[in-house]
Amino acid sequence: MNYTNQTTPPANFKKRNYRPAIIIISVILIGAIGILAGMPGVENFTAFDITILPLLNAIFNSFTFIFLVCALVAILKKNIKLHERFIYAAFGTTALFLVTYVAYHFLSESTPFGGSGFLAGFYYFILFSHIVLAAAIVPLALTSVARAWNMEIPRHRKIARWTMPIWLYVSFTGVLVYILISPYY
Numbered sequence: 001m002n003y004t005n006q007t008t009p010p011a012n013f014k015k016r017n018y019r020p021a022i023i024i025i026s027v028i029l030i031g032a033i034g035i036l037a038g039m040p041g042v043e044n045f046t047a048f049d050i051t052i053l054p055l056l057n058a059i060f061n062s063f064t065f066i067f068l069v070c071a072l073v074a075i076l077k078k079n080i081k082l083h084e085r086f087i088y089a090a091f092g093t094t095a096l097f098l099v100t101y102v103a104y105h106f107l108s109e110s111t112p113f114g115g116s117g118f119l120a121g122f123y124y125f126i127l128f129s130h131i132v133l134a135a136a137i138v139p140l141a142l143t144s145v146a147r148a149w150n151m152e153i154p155r156h157r158k159i160a161r162w163t164m165p166i167w168l169y170v171s172f173t174g175v176l177v178y179i180l181i182s183p184y185y
Contacts, residue, residue, distance in 0.1 A: 009151040018146035026139040029098065036105040045107050051185040053104035054111075054178055060097035061174035064090045068168050087145065090167070094141075097174070114184040123180045130173040137167050 071086035113123050140163040147156035 013151065015150045015152075016146075018142070018149070022139055022142040022146060025142060029138055030135050032102065033105070036102060037110060039106070039109075041108040042106070050104060050107050053100045053107075054182070054185060056100040057097055057104070058175045058178035060093045060100065061171045061178075063093040064097065065168060065171040065175070067093060068164065068171060072164060072168075084148075090171075091141070091145070094171075111181055111184050113181055115180070119180070123177070126173050126180070127177055130170060130177055133166050134170045134174075137163070137170050141167060 067086045067090040071083050071090060074080075074083035074086055113120060113127075115123060140159065144156060144160050144163045147153075147159060
C-alpha cells in the first residue's frame with residue numbers, strides 16, 4: 001500500500017495496529033544484543049577472519065547515514081516518494097548491519113579499547129551514548145514508519161523530528177566507534 005502522495009487515505013484504507021510487532025521486534029533485538037554482549041564467543045573459530053565483520057558494520061552504518069541524509073534532503077524538498085525510498089534503503093543497510101553485528105558478537109568476545117587518557121574518555125562517551133541511543137532508535141524508527149504506513153502524517157512528523165537526528169547520530173557514531181577501536185582488533 002503506497003499512498004504517500006496523498007494527504008488523506010483513500011476510503012478503503014484501513015489502519016493497522018503495528019504496536020505489538022514494534023514491541024516484539026524491539027524486545028527481541030535489544031535483548032539479543034544485550035545477551036551477546038556478555039557471551040564469550042565461539043572458541044577456535046577459523047572459517048574466516050571475523051575482524052572483517054566490524055568493518056562491514058562500519059560500511060553499513062556509513063550507508064545508513066548517507067541514506068538518512070538523502071531522505072532528510074528529499075523530505076525538505078517535499079519529495080515524499082524519494083524520501084520513502086531512502087528511508088527503506090536506510091532500514092535495509094541497518095538490517096545488514098544487525099546481521100553482521102550479531103554474527104561478530106556471537107563468534108567473538110567484545111574487543112576492549114586499548115587507548116588511554118583523553119582518547120579513552122572520548123571513546124567511552126561516544127560508545128555509551130551510541131549504545132543507549134541505538135537501543136532507543138529501534139522502537140522510534142519502527143514507530144515512525146508505522147505511522148507513515150497508517151497515513152498518520154502529523155504524528156509521523158512529530159516522532160520523525162526525534163527519530164531522524166537520533167538515527168543519524170547512531171549511524172555516524174557507529175562508524176566513529178569502529179575507527180577508534182579498529183587498531184585493537
